[in-house]
Structure formats: structure tokens, C-alpha cells
Amino acid sequence: MSDAKKAGVRAPSILEVDLEAFSIAMSYVEGDVARIRLDSMSDNESRETLTEIGRQIGALHEFGLVHGDMTTSNIILSKDTLPFILDFGMSAHSTDAEDRGTDLHLLQRSIFTSHTLDAKRSERIIHQGYIERLGNRQAGLSIRKQREIARRGRYFAIR
Ligand SMILES: Nc1ncnc2c1ncn2[C@@H]1O[C@H](COP(=O)(O)OP(=O)(O)OP(=O)(O)O)[C@@H](O)[C@H]1O
Numbered sequence: 001m002s003d004a005k006k007a008g009v010r011a012p013s014i015l016e017v018d019l020e021a022f023s024i025a026m027s028y029v030e031g032d033v034a035r036i037r038l039d040s041m042s043d044n045e046s047r048e049t050l051t052e053i054g055r056q057i058g059a060l061h062e063f064g065l066v067h068g069d070m071t072t073s074n075i076i077l078s079k080d081t082l083p084f085i086l087d088f089g090m091s092a093h094s095t096d097a098e099d100r101g102t103d104l105h106l107l108q109r110s111i112f113t114s115h116t117l118d119a120k121r122s123e124r125i126i127h128q129g130y131i132e133r134l135g136n137r138q139a140g141l142s143i144r145k146q147r148e149i150a151r152r153g154r155y156f157a158i159r
């Protein structure tokens, strides 16, 4: 979480780490998880929010981090609808296309399964923000991997 903030990603601030109690105190982000807000947004609002989510993931990846559990339940939209990324329990230092593609894939899957939003449109918009941050070449590698991971999932689902 602290590295994500160094990457310029919006995330809660760590206030205190208690090694004996195994606890972390972090700042409370006012707002609602994206899962319950995204579907009631106007097209313009969802476009802005999804682009910004793509940028945030791009910033994380550019810094050499991956989230590992990138779903719309782990993103809080603040009152001004700025996305904050939460739940870094599965995150890691990695620049591996497989790990980056997994972040994009998990997010896309959560949009597809828990939202009424147009999933294809959402994916395109997220990619726009992602490419903006990471550049065409790097982003292209992750996006190709994302597609490959999605194909693998379908293959197993059919069998
Ligand atoms: N810093 C925070 N500010 C506001 N709400 C938070 C914050 N951290 C967590 N939450 C709320 O608590 C929920 C669960 O947090 P988090 O995802 O970090 O825990 P988790 O144990 O991984 O839970 P889950 O298994 O549901 O993902 C979030 O979806 C969010 O609603």
C-alpha cells in the first residue's frame, strides 16, 4: 500500500503498523465501493471513472507493482468519484506480463459478472486510461496477456 502511494496511486494512507497485534491502521476513504456505484452512473461519469481506474492500474504497473485482486469491490469511489484502490493483501512486486494481465482480467471479469455496464465498452475505456499511463508497447503486452488468460478461462469453463 505504501509503495502504491509512492507510485502515485490513490490508496489509503498507512497510519500505524502494530507488529505485535499484527494490525495496520489506515485512513478511511469516504465513499462507496465501485461495485455498488458504477451501474447507476451516467455514460459520461462511468467513462471518466473507468478511464481513471485504467490510469491507476497503469501507474501501479509502471512502478513495478501488481495488485493481485483487482475487482470493483476493491475500489472505493470517493464523493467526487475519484477511485481509490484498496486491499493490497495479494499484491506483489512484479513486471511480469502474466501478473499485469491477471489484474486486467480480474477487473474485466468482475465488471462482466457483477455489473450491468456494457462490459466491452468498459474494457475499451479502461484500456485507454491504462495505455495513457503505461505507453502503447508495455500496455499492449499486458492487454495481449489479458486476452490469453481470458481464453484459457473459457477453455476450462467449457470442459
Ligand atoms: N481504507 C478504507 N476506507 C474505507 N473502507 C474500506 C477501507 N478498507 C477497506 N474498506 C471496506 O472494507 C471492505 C473489505 O476490505 P478489504 O477488501 O481490504 O478486505 P478483505 O478482507 O480483502 O475483504 P474481501 O475479502 O471482501 O475483499 C472493502 O470492500 C471496503 O468496503
Ligand SMILES: [Mg+2]
Binding pocket: 073, 074, 087
Ligand atoms: Mg477486498
